[in-house]
Amino acid sequence: MTRIKADLCIIGAGSAGLSIAAGAAQMGANVVLIEGHKMGGDCLNYGCIPSKALIASAKHAHSGIDNPAYGVAEVRPQVDYSAAKDHVHRVIDAIAPVDSQDRFEALGCTVIRDHARFISETEVQAGDTIIAARRFVVATGSRPFVPPIDGLDDVIVHTNETIFDLRDKPDHLLVIGGGPIGMEMAQAHRRLGCKVTVIEGAKAMGKDDPELAAIVLDKLRAEGVEIVEDAQASRVSGSDGAITVYTPKGEFTGSHLLVAVGRAANVDGLGLEIGNVAHDRKGLKVDASLRSTTNKRVYAAGDVAGGLQFTHVAGYHGGQLVRSLMFALPAKARTDHLPWATYTDPELAHVGLTEAQARKKHGQKLTVVRSEYAHNDRANTELRTTGLIKVMVVGGKPVGASIVGHLAAELIGMWAMAIANRLKMTAISNTVLPYPTYMELNKRAAGAYFSPKLFESDMVKRIVGLVQRWIP
Structure with missing residues (x-):
């Protein structure tokens, strides 16, 4: 067992963790960065970057349809779904070096590629290494929440963590969840030639201004996306290629199923109880300075801090914590300007x-x-x-x-x-x-x-x- 000491130990190499690690290391702090999965976290590998790359492919596929209004002949595209996914992964590969282990080691960080857990209030273990640090930042992000719908375990379910690896174009994509991820993927897949049905238990885009959301929903429906609201999924059945979702509004059968109903904070397996770090299913319980309410050595940043779950919010948290941890300056995380x-x-x-x-x-x-x-x-x-x-x-x-x-x-x-x-x-x-x-x-x-x-x-x-x- 190896023991090391650090000024700052960061758990999670996603947007928040990387921002803090880069800033702290370049300012001279002794930084340990621990990542048990992929460098770059959800944003680079499963979220913002791949989704926007796929949306870009979809926009190009759709652009020729409106040509006559501009005096140009209409063009019906020949979509190669697999090639569109190649574009997605080329974009990821192009950005990945910025988030890579090599880069952060070059900045002076000690990078450990293993899962971390608290073994005391002042120590974390990752693999065969124990890190004792003056301060810890938990920046483990979130994962797709898959609801306990009857029968869901018996069919192939895609989330944002798997949909970008799908190579065969769905004939009919069923999307459970009418929030931002669900609607973005619904429109993108429709423009890439899939039939798409969105099944939403309440109102689609229900957290947005209803007047503005209606404009988006009207456009998606005009493009052929079927949006069924007030249709809580109660049961799922079928097999690969023929999956049926049962709702009070009827039964909907498609070839593939995407679940996009929200996110769950990654707190399991961190030993937070041993570290005396209060938490719930939304993440760590922190004060306005992002500091744990129970263990003053521990801070949270990004999705696991329990607030808005966006990459730019994680980056903002990172900036606030660099100010606080490096210079001992007061730094409270606002939300009114996000x-x-x-x-x-x-x-x-x-x-x-x-x-x-x-x-x-x-x-x-x-x-x-x-x-x-x-x-x-x-x-x-x-x-x-x-x-x-x-x-x-x-x-x-x-x-x-x-x-x-x-x-x-x-x-x-x-x-x-x-x-x-x-x-x-x-x-x-x-x-x-x-x-x-x-x-x-x-x-x-x-x-x-x-x-x-x-x-x-x-x-x-x-x-x-x-x-x-x-x-x-």
Whole structure:
């Protein structure tokens, strides 16, 4: 048995763990990084990267269908599903060196490729190595949650951890779960030539602004995705190539089944009880500084911290913890400025409070302003006029923004910056942007906030009248 000491021991080499390890090691800390599976974690291997790569293939497959509107002949693509998966894995391979063991060892980290578990409040064991560290960060991420549906154990079930290795194109993909992962994969597979049925126990995209979500769902249905809501799956039967899902809305049979109903924090097997680290099924119990409520040597970052489960949130946690652990500076993790996006076509993105949340919290103090894609010149040139921006404003400052439409995930960045830095709407309206761009949608939304104050105010009109009479 080998024993080593470290300033910082990080369990998990996903987005959060890698961010912390890179920062801490380059600042001179003695860092041990432990990973029992793949370097890069879920995002690189099973999540953000492969899903967006497959979505890119699907967009190219779909693009020729709309050609006549642009004066170009329609092109019906010949989809090679296996080749699309080759594209997915080439993208993973291209990014993998950035997250590799070699890179982090070159940065000065001791990388141990084994599963870790606490053996005391101050020690972790990984394989035949015991690490005693001044501080620990648990960044083990999450995994797909597979619900206890009767019969599910008797059929082949795909999750995001297996769907990207599937080489044979499904004839009919059944998707249980109408959240972001389910809807992204549903549209991508439909565009790649599969029949697709989404089965959702409540409302599809139910956590999003309902007005904006309806625009996305209408587009998916128009492309041929069958979306069945209020259809809780009660039982599954069949065999490979013929799987049936039973719901109160009827029975649905397809060739393949994808389950995308949520995530579960990876806390099993970590010996958290031995380490005196309080936790539940959502992850570690931590305070606002991401520090364990029961073992002050231990911190959590990313999905296992029990909050929003996004790669960029994990990266944000990493930055906060580097500040805290390296410099002993106070660093509390905020949530009000964290954006998220669903990469359907059209995209849907949020930051801060939704309209419903803002109305509940701020009541009459709230002003909601809108900007329609149909009024944007760049959107008109590209026939991308379906979509809108909503901005929730209180006291002249945005407290939330929701966008549905082309490039929504890019456009939300301006509002994320404004909310993170507590900027006023004037910061957006004063910004000069190149013309024509989609970014002007954001400025138009800011203008919509000030327009009533300028153009519908009797006081402003009286002042302008006096100025015009008295100034030569």
